[in-house]
Amino acid sequence: MSSVSYRCPECGGELDLARTPLESGLVRLAVLGADGFALDFGSAELHPAVRAALAPCPHAGAPVWDATRLEPIAREGLARLERAAAEDERMAELLQVWRPRAFALAGRADELSREDALRGRLELRLADVERRMRAASAAGDDDEAERLHARYIELGTTFAGRMVAGWRSTSS
Secondary structure, X not given: OOOOEEEOOOOOXXXXXXXXXXXXXXXXXXXXXXXXXXXXXXXXXXXXXXXXXXXXXXXXXXXXXXXXXXXHHHHHHHHHHHHHHOOOHHHHHHXXXXXXXXXXXXXOHHHOOHHHHHHHHHHHHHHHHHHXXXXXXXXXXXXXXXXXXXXXXXHHHXXXXXXXXXXXXXXO
């Protein structure tokens, strides 16, 4: 997945849409559909929907999405992904991976199983720790970056354990 810049027409900030593949991917699905889907965000057709779903200016680096503004776009993107998953194994696999967070973004978290909801929360925590770790590194705070890296590993180990436990329970 390559870096794709989006320049906000209001503040001039540059965002790398590839840094938030789930959110950016749902926007892409909502706007362009699932035919030939790839995590490629270079199409100018995406920009109005991206702008509509972003948090307020100023923007820089990784996109920060406004949950309320993103929800209807995510709902449409998820609906298109679900339809495509019924006919395309690759899209079915993507839906399986994205399911917990995509359902939450689309306002459908109440449809998730307890295990999926937990998985989604762990994924969000991992993403938050990663964001904070990058910010600490960028600010030159190596001690904080290392502390957050250790936390990321701890959460990742928990996440992997949950995934294996869930896999074992469904394969028995």
